[in-house]
Amino acid sequence: MTTSADLGPSPGPQVVPARSLPRPQPTVRRLAGHLRIPLMLSPSVLLVVVLFGGGMLVGIGQSFGYFPTIGLEEWTFEHYANVLSDPAFLRSLWVTFRIAFIVTALSSVIAVGLALILRETFAGSRITKFIFQIPLPVPHLVAASGFVLLITQSGIIARVAAGFGLIDRPSDFPILVFDQAGVAITLTFLWKEVPFIGVVVLAVLQSIGPHYEEIARTLGATAWQRFVHVLLPLIMPGVISTSIIVFAFTFANYEIPLLLGVRSPTTLPVLAFYRYQDPDLGLRPEAMAISVILAIVSVALLFVYRRLARYAVQ
Secondary structure, eight states: OOOTTTTOSOOOOOOOOOOOOOOOOOHHHHHHHHHHHHHHHHHHHHHHIIIIIHHHHHHHHHHTTEEGGGTEESOOSHHHHHHHTOHHHHHHHHHHHHHHHHHHHHHHHHHHHHHHHHTSOOTTHHHHHHHHTTTTTSOHHHHHHHHHHHHSTTSHHHHHHHHTTSSSSGGGSOOOSSOTTOHHHHHHHHHHHHHHHHHHHHHHHHHHOSHHHHHHHHTTOOHHHHIIIIIHHHHHHHHHHHHHHHHHHHHHOOHHHHHHSOSSSOOHHHHHHHHHHSSOGGGHHHHHHHHHHHHHHHHHHHHHHHHHHHHHHO
């Protein structure tokens, strides 16, 4: 008979090894994870910094008189003084500001009015909204070319008017292109910028809904009072933000005034373009000085836009 003593000592309780804790991620791998997106973006960012930043540095240097190609190596404010005291610059500054202000004001008013109409649901509202947004993807050069075909004295409207007997001949049509008032420039900008502001205002109106207006209506407010005291304060941040963008763009745009405007007085971007392309390289620093002034105005407007956008979000 076998006893427990013959079997030897009984084994003790088995110790189960604890589950191993996850090892911390190596520092190199964690650092690579953090740098993955910056490294992926670095080629494009580097290209933009080198091309744009390099061009800006060269332009700023030339505006201060550093242009070794023609023997100018002394830094000076002379070219800025010449530009700011030049009557042609002052006339161009007025023309640029006038066009930008008129375009911005008219675009804002028309866009708000159309947005108030398009927010309603009516027969054909969807196709109307689609047509309203057509100008957005159209390049400005294409829009300018279209207005040249439409409103010049040899354009479609002049020929149709002459065909219906409204005018004796197409040459009697008013001069709207290459005119001192810049009518064609203004119309082209309006055709492009009204939908831009209108889409933003329409989105704000649709997000607000009719609730605030219904409350004001129950309190006896008229339609004008509801617009002024209810809707306008709600949409004003969006209107101001988009208006600043439109003003900055029209202020610095050169292709539309170049194609549709007169040579003198012209806008500041076109004046800088003319002086940059002048065979006299001595005018190059003044062209760069005008460009730097435009850049300063654009950056200042961008700063104002960011402040207003932050205020609108809050």
